[in-house]
Amino acid sequence: MQIKKDSYLVTDPAGVWVIRITIPPYMKHxxxxxxxxxRSTGTVDIRxxxxxxxxxxxxxxxxxxxLRPKPQGSRIDQILGELRGISNYTKDAPPTQYSPLAQVQACPSLLSMRDIYILQFSEKRKLTTLSKTNKAVEVLLEYLKKRDIQLRDINRTTVTGWLDKLKTEKALQTIQNYISALAQIWDLARNRYHDAPQDNPWRGHGLEAKSSKVSYEVFTHAELAKVFAAMEGDEEMQNVTLIGMYSGMRLNEICSLRSSNIKEIEGVLCFEVTEGKxxxxxxxxxxxxxxxxxxxxxxEKPYNGFLFYRASIIDRADGKRSxxxxxxFTRAKRKALGEQGTERKVFHSLRHALAQILDRGGVGRGKLKPVPEDRIxxxxxxxRGKTESFKTYSKHAASPVELQKYIELVSYEITE
Structure with a gap:
């Protein structure tokens, strides 16, 4: 049997190669x-x-x-057999009176409602959002020690008990994501099914997750130089960091870049981010x-279309490649700066640094006018603002030539 070069192989966070083979439905039991x-191969050597x-x-x-199911007869024989079986059943079954109520389906179980929700919003929600919905259902069922459950069997007391447990294990924002996802499943069920719970037990818990968010701190140039030096020998990570420093892109946006996302627009070489958070x-x-x-x-040298090799081999359900x-990056930061006092300095801090530099009109260039807030x-x-003029009419007001002028204001001592 011929197996493609790297089929079934992915890496874990430590770089060890892992075998991952999809199990067909007829073998899952x-x-x-x-x-x-x-299964882990226990080695980082690809050969x-x-x-x-x-x-x-x-x-x-x-x-x-x-174990693959063997079809009996041709496809048409199977279909004819199915229809004949239904015909025989109707001959033997007693006649029934048609009732409109008989056509109304009962509210499905939680797993079925999750699938209906994902199917209905597959084109409207991002993959990462749908992945959070799936994760919320998994974590809830694990807490309840059940494979599945009816929506009517989950009440507010059940919910608050689960939330109390989660507060000892998860960040408030993560818990809020779970609540939001499950609340939307309940809303969809109430809108579709006559016997769905009319009270949504996921509403009104007031976690105030937004107020619990910790703001990121900006690296000093000296700190960033140390972090960059700690990545010595890791060319891919250094390249990702440089792009983050000089573009302000989110980490996953950088890791999702393909060679087709690097193009000249109006004579200016640009990154084209097609979607994101x-x-x-x-x-x-x-x-x-x-x-x-x-x-x-x-x-010029992509990996399956992606700019970065590690990003090209990651295969996650939520689509993240970072x-x-x-x-x-976290390891390099801890190695360079230690763990204490650096919790709020992360890769995302590079975005804040770029915004700060632009707001100050550049670094080491004297007193210059800040870059306009809407351009940042x-x-x-x-x-870009709350008014209709910004949200609708000014979407593409800035040309690449103008934006290039602002980007060139960014500078760092560690690379100059």
Missing amino acids: LFGGKSYFI KARLFRDRIAVEFNNLREQ TKSAARIIPVHSMIKALVLSLR TWHSQR ALLLGHE
Whole structure:
């Protein structure tokens, strides 16, 4: 059996290669209902991992072929058999009176409602949002020690008990995400089904998650130089960091970049962010002259279309490609600056640093006028004001040439 070069192989956060094979529906009962067969190869050497993978994959595929359901007859024979079976049933079954109420479905279970919600909003919600919905349902059922449950069997007392437990384990924002996701499932059920709970037990808990958020702190140039030095030998992480410093992009936006996202617009080389955390995230950002050569070289040698190798091999249900890079940056920061007092200095701090520099009109350039606030918002992918003129008519008001002028105000001592 021929197996493609890196099929079934992914890496864990420590860089160890892991085998992950999708389990078909007809075999899930043999693996405890799991969707994937996952085993660590115990090695970071890709060649050894492939040899390990080959033996496991061959055995798994042999088992899959043995258990694959064998169709009886041709496709048309199967359909005809199904229809004949229904015909025989109707002949023997007693006649029934049609009733409109008989056509009304009962409210489904939690898992079924989750699937209905995801299907209905698959085109309207981001993959990361739908992933949070799925996670919320999983965590709740794990707490209840149930495989599934009817919505009517979950009351406010059940909910508050679960929330009290979560408060000892999770951040308030994470808990709020769970509550929001489950509340929307209940709302959808109430709107669709006559016997769904009319009271939503997920509303009105007042966690005040927004007030619990901790603001990020900006690195000093000296601190950033130490962090950058701690990444010595890790070229990919250094390149990701440089792009973050000179573009202000979110980490996952950088890791999601493909070679097709680097293009010339009106004669200016730009990053094109097509989607992101918010509706305003889609934008263009001129490439700073300090990283232009780097970006062009990355565009010429992509990995399955992506600028960065580690981002190209990550396969998560929520679509995020920045997990490995986030962990590597944190390790470098702790190695360079220690753990105490640096909790609020993270990769996202680079966005805040760029915004601060632009707001001050540059660094080390004397007293210059700050960059207009709406232009900073445009570069960072933030909402540009509340008025209709900004939200609708000014969406593409700034040209790449104008934005390039602002981006070039950004400078750091560690690379100059």
